[in-house]
Amino acid sequence: MTESTYDIAVVGAGAVGLSAALAFARDGYRTVLVGGLDVRRDGRTVALLNGSVRFLEALGVWPAVAAAAAPLETMRIVDDTGSLFRPPPAAFRAGEIGLDAFGWNIENVALVEALAEAARTREALTLVPEFATGFATDEAGAVLTLAEGGTIRAGLMVAADGRNSKLRQKAGIGTQTWSYPQSAMTVILAHDRDHRETSTEFHTRHGPFTLVPLPGRRSSLVWVASKAEAERLSGLDDAALALAVERQAQSHLGAMRVDGPRGLVPMSGLSVNRYSSRHLALVGEAAHVFPPIGAQGLNLGFRDVASLRDAVIDGGEEGHGPGSDETLARYQRGRDLDVRLRTAAVDGLNRTLLTGMIPTDFLRGAGLLALSNIGPLRRIVMREGVLPRVGVPRLMQGVSSG
Ligand SMILES: Cc1cc2nc3c(=O)[nH]c(=O)nc-3n(C[C@H](O)[C@H](O)[C@H](O)COP(=O)(O)OP(=O)(O)OC[C@H]3O[C@@H](n4cnc5c(N)ncnc54)[C@H](O)[C@@H]3O)c2cc1C
Structure with a gap:
């Protein structure tokens, strides 16, 4: 059995x-990445917000990512509740808050491929395309067992192994999960008319229906509905689904064609009791899961990484190793408030939407609409746009040498 030693192992x-x-x-750490590089096209797209773009620029992968992404320049909100008191559609432009775009929408598979391509040629990075089966710690660091029998030793293990993280379970870190009485049906569509870099969010009695631009005449759809309705929609054949989408979208993009795999995602969330344990840090969905509204999950995952990287660099300057208690305590402090605030924001947002499903026509008509009806994507993006620079990890501030 072989054992290899690194400064940092990412799973x-x-x-x-x-x-x-x-x-x-x-940053020059001897790093190993454990996991298969083959991604399945699952119809998932992600809207990358400002901080994530700066982060990808710092990693040198933004040009490749940008080539496969579409800018979100305008957001349109359409009240489709059928209420007598509904307001006219509202449009919000990135230029109004001094941005070229609110974010860039990309298929998850294209993003992962661009990152994997960079990883294959990055110095100081070893790729081990295997599954990790065991995790243990001792005085010197942590040891990972691989499916084919080898082991990897590192001062710091980074668990990026997704929502069912094995490393998190092995480390005994507790979680809370919650769910909503809805599911999201996701699919990629081609359409006859240009989207003009505009995402359109229809507010229906059953939840938001959001079309977000992709390059060319294509858009991704997240359609939140009751569990039964989302299941019915995802069971339709391509032609019937395309027609249902076109009708719900009031034909504003013309005829639709299904142009990629579909997903059916439960509206649920997960949070953890802590972000680290001895020689272990949790990042991404290993540390938090959001329902697929509000463009939060991956943007926060990148923020975890950039914060952990700051904690490792700053700890190192004080003589602490990457996986030392001091460095991980620094990481824990940095993530705690940020993740809690965003978890509460997305939870509150979905509950507002659920409340919005109860007929509240009178309140809408009375002018509370402006408060209650701001779209999830728009609200989060506005929040991201106005977030102070304080507490933003260095790789997200546009300091490429940071
Ligand atoms: C429909 C939908 C829409 C979304 N839209 C957005 C959006 O607009 N903006 C946004 O920011 N986020 C969005 N998200 C969330 C975002 O997609 C996720 O937060 C993000 O992809 C999670 O990335 P991750 O790397 O943490 O986890 P994953 O992508 O799950 O990756 C985990 C990896 O670990 C591997 N792995 C697991 N166990 C092991 C092991 N033992 N050994 C080795 N490898 C292992 C897996 O094979 C996988 O490759 C959306 C999610 C969904 C479902």
Whole structure:
């Protein structure tokens, strides 16, 4: 049985794990990334917000990512509740808050491929395309057991192994989970008319229906509905689904065609009791899961990585190793408030939407609409746009040498 030794081992080659491995190798740590690099096209797209773009720029992968992403320049909100008191559609432009775009929408598979391509050629980074089966710690660090029998030793293990994280379970870190009485049906569509870099969010009695631009005449759809309705929609054949989407979208993009795999995602969340344990840090969905509204999950995952990287660098300057208690306590402090605030924001947001499903026509008509009807994506993006620079990890501030 072989044992290899590294400064830092990252487990899980999703977008978050790949970015963590690239960030640590960039700083010169001997880094290993454990996990298969083959991603399945599952119809998932992610809207990358400002901080994430700066982070990807710092890692040197933004040009490749940008080539496969579409900018979100305008957000349109349409009240489709059928209420007598509904307001006219509202449009909000990135230029109004001094941005070229609110964010960039990309298929998760294209993002992961761009990151994987960079990882294959990055110095100081070793790729081990295997599954991790065991995790243990001793005085010197942590040891990972691989499916094919080898072991990997490192001062710091980074668990980027997704929502069912084995490392989190082995380390005994507790979780809370919650769910909502809805599911999201996701699919990628091609359409006859240009989207003009505009995402459109229809507010229905059953939840938001959001079309977000992709490059060309294509858009991704997240359609939140009751569990039964979402299941019915995802069971339709391509032609019937395309027609249902076109009708719900009031034909504003013309005829639709299903142009990729579909997903059916439960509206649920997960949070952890702590972000680290001895020689172990949790990042990405190993540390938090959000329902797929509000463009939060991956943006926060990148923020985890950039914060952990700051904690490792700053700890190192004080003579502490990457996986030392001091460094991990620093990481824990940095993540605690941020993740809690965003978890509460997304939870509150979905509950507002649920409340919005109860007929509240009178309140809408009375002018509370402006408060209650701001779209999830728009609200989070506005929040991200106005977030103070204080507490933002260095790789997200546009300091490429940071
Ligand atoms: C429909 C939908 C829409 C979304 N939209 C957005 C959005 O607009 N904006 C946004 O920011 N986020 C969005 N998200 C969330 C975002 O997709 C996730 O937060 C993100 O992809 C999670 O990345 P990750 O790397 O943490 O986990 P994953 O992508 O799950 O990657 C985990 C990796 O670890 C590997 N792995 C697991 N166990 C092991 C092991 N033992 N050994 C080795 N490897 C292992 C897995 O094979 C996988 O490759 C959306 C999610 C969904 C479902």
